[in-house]
Amino acid sequence: MSAKDTGVEDRRDPMKIARGLGSAQSGVDHWWVQRLTAAALVLLGIWFVVIVLRLLHADYATARAAVAQPWNALLLIAFVLTMFWHAVLGLQVVIEDYVHTRWKEVVLLVAIKFLAVLGALAGVLAVLRIALTP
């Protein structure tokens, strides 16, 4: 609503109006989700290390049976999703900080998101195949 309609003076900086960048309502989202996934990964990461160490010398059947366990399958899927989510948020900041050519920056930002979604889907699909195939 413009100042003309309401009779109230718009006190925003003219540049801000011109750019159309008001409050996006999601200012701390990136920061917060990065912390949220970090906290989850503290637990899931330690769990993952433990399960890898436990399966160090397991043969194929044992490893497959372990991953097929409902809790392990559930936590593995949670780990894969959280890991890629956290990775994208972190890589995004690194790219934004160090890649100063705009088109390269955008290409990289899109590429890591595509790759992370593919990676996450592939990981989830693999766990589901193991867990649901008798």
Place this chain on the structure above:
Amino acid sequence: MAETQRPLSPHLQIYRKQVQMMTSITHRATGVALAVGSLLVVYGLLQLAAGEGSFNSFRHLMGNPVGVILLLGWSWALFFHLCNGIRHLIQDAGLGYEIPQFVRSSWLSVAGSVVLTVLVWAYVLMAGGAA
């Protein structure tokens, strides 16, 4: 960004080397390394899902010297990012901002990551080597 010429704020080379600089940049570097490592996790799961032959060749791949060295690096990266990440979460809660605390917790992250890496690989060696 590159097209505007503005005076730059003092950059890295102007500062004396401090441990908190090292942990900060190492946190990013290990984060990037772990992001690459996440693809290995998925690759391992895919090979496990694909069948016995694929899984065994994956284990064979990771068991050769180059694979073990990569795993060693990734495990340290994981533990450093874990320890220093917990440090950052504590700092996000507003704690540990006095300079001596800041320096001490940096060293704690380094020490913790080394201790955890040594513990894990000692276990691997005792259990009869990797893969």
